[in-house]
Amino acid sequence: MDNDVCEVPTVSEEVKKKSVEVKTEVPDENTAEQADKAAKCTEVKTESAGGVETTEVKMEAESAEVKTEDKAIVDCDEAAFDRVQIQNLNKYMSYKQVKTFLNKILDGMPYRKLRHFSDTAYLSFQSPAEAQKAARLIDGQIMKQKTITARLVEPEPLKGHDITKRANNDDNESDRKRAKIITSAKDIVTPLSDMSYEKQLETKQSDCTNLTRNLFRQMGKANIENHYSYSVARNLKRIIPSPAHRAYRNKCEFTVGRNTEGETTVGFVGGRFAADMHYVVPTDDCDNISDHMKRIVKAFENFVKESGLPTFNEFERVGCWKMLTVREFLGDCMVIATVFPFDDAELEKQMKQRLVDFLLDPRNFTNPDRRFRITSVYWQVQKNASDPTVYENIGGTTYIYERLHGMRFRVSPGAFFQTNSRGAEVLFSTIISACGFTQEANGISTNEASNDDHKSEAMEVVPSENCKKEVEKEEAVDSNVSESITEVVESKDSTVFLDICCGVGTIGICVAKSVQNATKTKKFVGKFYGLGVEMIPEAIEDAKKNAAANGIGDDQFRFVAAKAEDVFRDLRYSLPPGADLNKANVVGVLDPPRAGMHERVIFTCREMGKLNRLIFVSCDPKAALKNIVDLCRPRSRKYEGEPFKLETIQPVDMFPQTKHFEWVVTLVR
Structure with a gap:
């Protein structure tokens, strides 16, 4: 068949009627001229095929008939309609193909945005005049044997305007649920705000229990040694409340x-x-x-x-x-x-x-x-x-x-700092206690003190079944940990503390100050050296200033702006003078971003044989489960170094009125 003609079914009565309606409704000269062209289009050949009549018509006739429909576009409110709806595209076309096709038709004519949905696309223009011109250029074009239609439609609604109407008009149930309008910030930011704080803690303790069981299941799948000995009662501690419940975000x-x-x-x-x-x-x-x-x-x-x-x-x-x-x-x-x-x-x-x-x-x-x-x-x-x-x-x-x-x-403006200042004091005390340097530090309360202060309140959030047995088991674990801490501190000449992802140095400086105070009262024996690592240079500058302002000298604690895995390869060159890794007890705190830590850092921690105690701090425990499992996996070609063993999981409520909480996970080897 010639390129100028195509086979179509015989013009139906409905189409003829539509053609008549168009002729009678449009008195202007342009449309009349188009109608005349359509009338001149004659049937070239009619034949019977299986009882079905087919007619060949000139493409000019089809184009003229389509163009008569421009009246529906032109008669619209031109002041508002600056968007073109393009339909009957091949649904298998990609966005790039559609864009290339339209750019060729528009011949350099600019548009603001193209949106593509299967067989439909939308073009937004700077003005209604440009939209009308584009609609006329696109309408009636042939692409992959399909005739494309284009018409002006209402501008894309202003985001946030009349969304309720949109949701109510949606006939699809799932779309109605998707378009649910939230008018209260409380529902978004503080979903637990209507609960009593005791109930919030109970809810979070339950979430911690479920997460811990999930962690143990993943450990089992990873064939971690002695994973059967882990249990919620033995390894998960009671959540520590936040001192401030309202107006706590800084x-x-x-x-x-x-x-x-x-x-x-x-x-x-x-x-x-x-x-x-x-x-x-x-x-x-x-x-x-x-x-x-x-x-x-x-x-x-x-x-x-x-x-x-x-x-x-x-x-x-x-x-x-x-x-x-x-x-x-x-x-x-x-x-x-x-x-x-x-x-x-x-x-x-x-x-x-x-x-x-x-x-x-x-x-x-x-x-x-x-x-x-x-x-x-x-x-x-x-x-x-x-x-x-x-x-x-x-x-x-x-x-x-x-x-x-x-x-x-x-x-500084880009530096990380805990969003709950009073809660951060509780968190840092918990971390200091988990490090095992000292059981008591002057000037800084320890985790044990925090648990004692909130003992009666925290007891309410322990699962009711076998409550006494769980508490006894936890106390037994705490006792064993205390004995091991005392032994480690007294048997080493020095301690090297690694603050990984240190931010402005808050954790490391608090730990160093705690050790300083304990040394004065002879509750810490030996020399202490620290190293903080952070990728953000501005945060490291803050950390250096903060250490000096709080009496922590560069000869005791250093801060480096670099990737942790790069620093750990040649760790001895970054440590303060006098620190000897071969004779030191190495303890690390890993406080990664919410999404967790890159596996290269996990590999490096495992490969550091002297790192025998690692405190993993996570503000999103669910995202941290993989990191924890990888630290405990059996040695392999990918995971070199001796695996860590899970000792305790201590939840800390840093985000009252929300579903979030922190985990302080103690890993040893």
């Missing part, structure tokens, strides 16, 4: 966007990107952040509204304001404004100055509508989440400071 990140009514809001994300929803809910009913932080968020929200610049749209990748980060300690408060890159450098400069003048205005503290005090303002430009993080200090101090266990710590 850092929070808030998204700048729009709420369900389309209004500019600074708060927490309520929708899921996977569900094609993105809206923001306010912070009003969140009890885990302070009222002071909430007032800062509200003031920044008003500033964004008055700035005249739009909020960033994650789907369209356009806009300005992206995020607000607030870090507050006693007397100090740092604010980080994250924005999308500016096209106008002068406008960006003006906006920086306006923000500084607003946030550092000394009248903010006495203004009844604000009542906040900010000491440091940073500006961060971020196009993609994976981009290198660069902070620019545009006002106030460069750092902020916090006190833990009577020591002062400097914190």
Whole structure:
């Protein structure tokens, strides 16, 4: 068959009727001319095949008939319709194929965004005029023997606007569940806030029990020696409560966007990107952040509204304001404004100055509508989440400071610091106790003291079955651990402490200070050397300053900005002078990010034969299970070095009102 013709079924009465309707409804000259062309299209050949009539018609006729439907596009509200819906694509086409095909048709005509769904695609343009032009170019095109249709449709809805209507109109039950609207930040951020704190601890203890059993199952699959001897009663300890239950967070990140009514809001994300929803809910009913932080968020929200610049749209990748980060300690408060890159450098400069003048205005503290005090303002430009993080200090101090266990710590904008300061003191005391350097340290309470303080409360969260037997077994384990600790400390000439993923040095400095105090009272015998390793150079600079400020000299504790696996290959070159690995008792603390530690670090820890005690600290135990199992696996070609043995798992509640908790896991060999 000739390329200019195609075989189609005989024109039905319905199609003829439609053609007549189009002719009668369109009086304008352009459409009349198209109708005349359609009328001139004659049937070239008609034949009978199996009782079915087929007709060959000129392609020009089909194109003319399709173009008569442009009236449905042109008559729409052109001021609003800047998006084109393209249908009848081959469903097996890839996004790249569709994009190449459309770019060829549009011949360089720009568009904002292309979205592809199976046999349908959407093109968004800067103006309705461009959209109309594109629709006419695309409509009626042939691709892979399929005639493509294009029509103008409503613009993509503003994310966060009228989402409820969208959810109610969804006929699919699963989609309705997916489009559930969350209007309370409490439901997102603090799902356990309606429970009593005792009930929260009970829930978390139950979660710890399930996770521990899962860990033991994985150990069994890995053929770990003596895994049958592990049990919840023997190895899992009672969760240690947080001293603060409300307004405990010293850092929070808030998204700048729009709420369900389309209004500019600074708060927490309520929708899921996977569900094609993105809206923001306010912070009003969140009890885990302070009222002071909430007032800062509200003031920044008003500033964004008055700035005249739009909020960033994650789907369209356009806009300005992206995020607000607030870090507050006693007397100090740092604010980080994250924005999308500016096209106008002068406008960006003006906006920086306006923000500084607003946030550092000394009248903010006495203004009844604000009542906040900010000491440091940073500006961060971020196009993609994976981009290198660069902070620019545009006002106030460069750092902020916090006190833990009577020591002062400097914190830079990108450095990690525990989000619950009072809870961190409990966590660090637990880690110090697990290290086994000393059973008691002046100035720093130990894990045993914490358990005694909360003994009656913690007893309530132990499973009721065989409760007394479990407690007796745990106490027996504690007694054995205490005896082994005393023996280790007295039999070694020196101790080398490794703080892996040290951040600003909080754990290492607290441990060193504890040993210093214990040495003065002869509760620690021998020399102590420490090494902190962290990949973020700014955090290492903070750690060095923090150590010096708290009386920990470079001859006792050093900090290195590098990957742990690189440092451990030649560890002796990074240690303080005088440290001898061959004569030392090596103890390490591994505090990885939430996602867990890279397996190269796990390999290195196993290969370090002198490392006989490792404290694994995890804020997401579920993600850490693989790391723990890998540390305990039998020796193999992949996992060299002697395996560790699980001693205890100590949960610590660092995140009241949430489902999260920390694990302090003691591993020995």
